[in-house]
Amino acid sequence: MELDMTKGRPMSVLLKFALPLMAGNLFQQFYNMADTIIVGRFVGADALAAVGATGIIMILLTGFAQGITSGFSILTSQRYGAGDLKGVKRSVANGIVLSLAASAVLTVLSLASMRPLLHFMNTPEDIFQEAYTYIMVIGAGITASVFYNLFSAFLRAVGNSRVPLFFLIFSSCLNVALDLLFILCFGMGTQGAALATVAAQAASAILCGGYIYMKVPVLTPSAGMRKLNGHDARLQLSMGIPMGLQFAITAFGGIVMQSAVNLFGTVAVAAYTAAGKLESLAEQGMVAIGQAAAVYGGQNFGKGDYKRIREGARAALLAEITYGILAALCMCAILESALRIFFSGDVDLAAMLPWAWTYTKICTAFFVPLSTIFVFRNIMQGCGYGFLPMAGGIVEMAARFLMAFAAMGMKNYAAACFCHPVAWTSAAVFLGGAYLWVMRKEKMG
Numbered sequence: 001m002e003l004d005m006t007k008g009r010p011m012s013v014l015l016k017f018a019l020p021l022m023a024g025n026l027f028q029q030f031y032n033m034a035d036t037i038i039v040g041r042f043v044g045a046d047a048l049a050a051v052g053a054t055g056i057i058m059i060l061l062t063g064f065a066q067g068i069t070s071g072f073s074i075l076t077s078q079r080y081g082a083g084d085l086k087g088v089k090r091s092v093a094n095g096i097v098l099s100l101a102a103s104a105v106l107t108v109l110s111l112a113s114m115r116p117l118l119h120f121m122n123t124p125e126d127i128f129q130e131a132y133t134y135i136m137v138i139g140a141g142i143t144a145s146v147f148y149n150l151f152s153a154f155l156r157a158v159g160n161s162r163v164p165l166f167f168l169i170f171s172s173c174l175n176v177a178l179d180l181l182f183i184l185c186f187g188m189g190t191q192g193a194a195l196a197t198v199a200a201q202a203a204s205a206i207l208c209g210g211y212i213y214m215k216v217p218v219l220t221p222s223a224g225m226r227k228l229n230g231h232d233a234r235l236q237l238s239m240g241i242p243m244g245l246q247f248a249i250t251a252f253g254g255i256v257m258q259s260a261v262n263l264f265g266t267v268a269v270a271a272y273t274a275a276g277k278l279e280s281l282a283e284q285g286m287v288a289i290g291q292a293a294a295v296y297g298g299q300n301f302g303k304g305d306y307k308r309i310r311e312g313a314r315a316a317l318l319a320e321i322t323y324g325i326l327a328a329l330c331m332c333a334i335l336e337s338a339l340r341i342f343f344s345g346d347v348d349l350a351a352m353l354p355w356a357w358t359y360t361k362i363c364t365a366f367f368v369p370l371s372t373i374f375v376f377r378n379i380m381q382g383c384g385y386g387f388l389p390m391a392g393g394i395v396e397m398a399a400r401f402l403m404a405f406a407a408m409g410m411k412n413y414a415a416a417c418f419c420h421p422v423a424w425t426s427a428a429v430f431l432g433g434a435y436l437w438v439m440r441k442e443k444m445g
Contacts (some may be wrong), residue, residue, distance in 0.1 A: 003159025005299045006081055010308065011315040014292045017161050018319075022288035024152075024165040027172040029280050036277055038179045039193050040270075040342040047190055048342065049266045050130035052273025053123050056254040057135050061110055063247030065146045068102055069095070070291075071240030073153035074298050074384060075232065076219075080158050081302030085218055092154055093221035094232045098240070099150045103143040110139030121255055122262040124269070134190040141198030144205050151208035154219050156295050167207040175200035242386030246377075246393035253400030253423060260404045260416040264355075268413060271355035274342040278335065279363055282327040283370070289320050290374025297382025306442045309379065313435070316375045324371035328364035335360050359417045366421035369428040376431035380438055388434040396427035 005013050040048035072095035079087035114135055123131055152164040175196050182192025212219045261272050293316045300308045339349060339356060377389045400423040407415035 003161075005159060005296045006303045006305060006308070010296070010312040011319065014289065014296060014312060014316055015319065017156075017159065017295065018285075018288045018292035020161040020165045021156070021291050022285050024161070024168045025284040025287050025291075026281060027165070027168040029277075029284060036273065037342055038176075038183055039190060040274075042183055043189050045270050045343060046127050046266060047130055048273060049124070049270040050127040050190055051134055051193065052269055052276070053121065053127060053131045053258065053262065054118070054135040054138075055273060055276065056121075056251060056258045057114070057117060058138055059254065060248055060251035061106065061139060061142055062145050062149075063251050064106065064244045065102075065142060066149045067247035068240040068244030069099060069146060069150040070153045070294070071243035071381070071386065072098055072150065072236045073157040074239045074294070074382060075235050076154055077157035077295050077298030077382065078302035078384065080218070081299030088158070088218055089221045090225050090229055091232055091236065092219050093225040094229050094236055095150060095154065096221075097228050098233060098236060099146050102240075102244075103146045106142045106146065107140065110142060111136065114139060117255070121259045124262060124266055127266060127269075130190045134194045137191060137194035137198060141194075141201070144198055144202035148201050148205040148208060151205060151212055154212065155208070155216070156291065157298065158216070158218060159295065159299075160216070161292075163211055164204075164208060167204050167211070170207070171200040171204040174203055239381070239384060239386045242390040243381060246390040249390070249393040249397045250423075253397035253404075253419075256401050256404040257416060257419040260407045260419065261413070263408060263411065264413050264416075267351055268355045270343075271339075271352035272359055274339055274352070275335065275356040275359045277342075278331055278338055279360070282331045282364075282367075285323045285327060286320055286367075286371045286374050289316055289323065290378040292316070293375055294378035294382040297379040298384075299382075301383040306439070309383065309442075310439055313375055313379050313439075316379070317372060320371035320375055321368055324367040328367040331360060331364050355413065358414055362414065362417040363420050366424050369421075370424040372428045373424065373431055376428075376435040380431075380435060383438065383442070385438055388438065389431070392427045392431040392434065395430045396423040399423040399426035 003013070003017055005017065007013075036048060036051055039051050072091075075091045076088055076095070079085075079091060114132060118128060118132055118135070155161070155164055178196035178199055179193055182188045182196055186192060188195070262269055293312065296312045296316075297309055300306075300312065335356060336353060339353065343349060343352075373392070377392060381389050400419045403419040403422045404416065407413075407419065
C-alpha cells in the first residue's frame with residue numbers, strides 16, 4: 001500500500017494521499033471532541049468549559065508529539081525516495097529510541113508545569129480543579145500519543161496513508177464508548193473523559209506498531225539496528241526538534257489567546273470552546289494537504305527532482321485555497337445547529353451564540369492565508385529545512401502574543417478573537433517568502 005510520490009500528476013498524487021489523511025485527522029479530532037460533547041451534555045456547561053480551558057494545552061502536548069515524530073520520519077521518506085531501503089530501516093530504529101526519550105521528558109515536564117500554567121492562563125476558579133484533573137491525565141499518558149504519531153508518520157513516509165486511518169476509526173469509536181462508560185456508568189466526570197482519550201490513543205499506537213511489524217518489512221528494523229546511530233540521530237533531531245518546537249511555539253501563542261478569552265467568564269469560554277472545536281474540524285483538510293505535501297517534498301527531495309517539488313507546491317496551494325473557502329462557508333452555515341450538539345437542553349444557547357458567532361466570523365474570514373501556511377511550512381520541512389518553519393512559528397506566536405495582550409488591555413472579546421487571524425496572516429507572509437528563498441536556493445544548487 002506504499003505510494004511512490006516521485007511519479008504521476010502532482011495534484012492527483014497529492015489528493016490520493018491527502019484524502020485518507022483528512023479522514024484520519026477528522027477521527028483524531030473526535031478524540032477530544034467526543035470528550036467535549038459528552039462532558040457538555042452529561043456533566044454540564046462548567047465541565048465543558050473546564051475541558052475547553054485546557055484545550056490549547058492538549059494541543060501543545062500532542063502537537064509537540066506530532067511535530068517531533070514527523071521530523072524523525074522525514075529522513076525515512078527521503079531515503080525511501082532515494083531507494084535506500086537499509087537506511088529506511090535504520091531511521092525507523094533510531095526514531096523509536098529517540099521517541100522513548102522524548103516521551104519520558106514530555107511526561108515529566110507536562111506533569112510539573114500544569115498547575116502554574118493553568119494559573120497563568122487566568123483559568124476561572126469555578127472550573128480550575130476539573131480542568132487540572134483532566135489535563136493531568138492527558139499529560140501522564142502522552143507516551144501513547146507520541147508512539148501513535150511516530151508509527152503513523154513512518155507509514156506516511158513510505159506513502160501509506162490508509163492504514164493509520166483504519167486504526168483511528170477503531171480507536172475513535174473506542175474513545176466514545178469509554179467516554180460513555182467512565183462518565184455515565186462510573187461517574188468519573190472530566191477525569192473519565194481524559195482516561196478514555198489516553199486509552200484510545202494507546203490502542204491506536206499498539207495496532208499501528210503491530211501492523212508495521214507484521215506487514216511492512218521495509219519499516220521493520222533488523223536485529224543489529226537496535227543501537228542508536230549517531231549520524232542518523234543528529235539528522236533526525238535536527239529536523240524533529242525544530243518541528244516539535246514549531247508546534248509548541250504556535251500552541252504557546254494560543255495559550256496567551258486562551259488567557260484573554262478566559263477573562264470574559266465561563267459562558268464565553270464554553271462558547272469559544274464549542275466554536276473552536278468546529279473550527280478544528282474545518283481545518284483538517286488543510287492539515288491533510290499539508291501533510292501530503294511534506295511526504296511529497298521529502299520523497300522528491302531524496303530523488304533530487306526540485307522541478308517536481310515546485311509543481312507539487314503549486315498544486316497543493318490550489319487545493320488548499322479552494323478547500324479553505326469552502327470550509328469557511330460551511331462552518332458559518334452550520335454553526336448555530338452544531339452548537340446544540342455540545343450542550344444539554346437546560347443550557348441557554350441564546351447567551352452563548354453571540355460569543356460563538358463573533359469568533360467564527362472573524363476566524364473564517366482568514367482561512368485563505370491560514371491554508372497557505374500548511375503548504376509552505378510542510379514542503380520546506382519535507383526538504384529537510386527545520387529552522388525556517390520554526391521561525392514561522394515564532395512569527396505566528398509573536399503576532400498572537402501582541403494581539404492577545406492588546407485584547408486583555410482593551411478587555412475586548414472581538415480583539416481576542418483576532419489573535420488567530422493576525423497570527424495566520426503574519427506567518428503566511430513570512431513562510432511564503434521563506435519558501436521562495438528555499439526554491440531559488442535549490443534551483444541554483
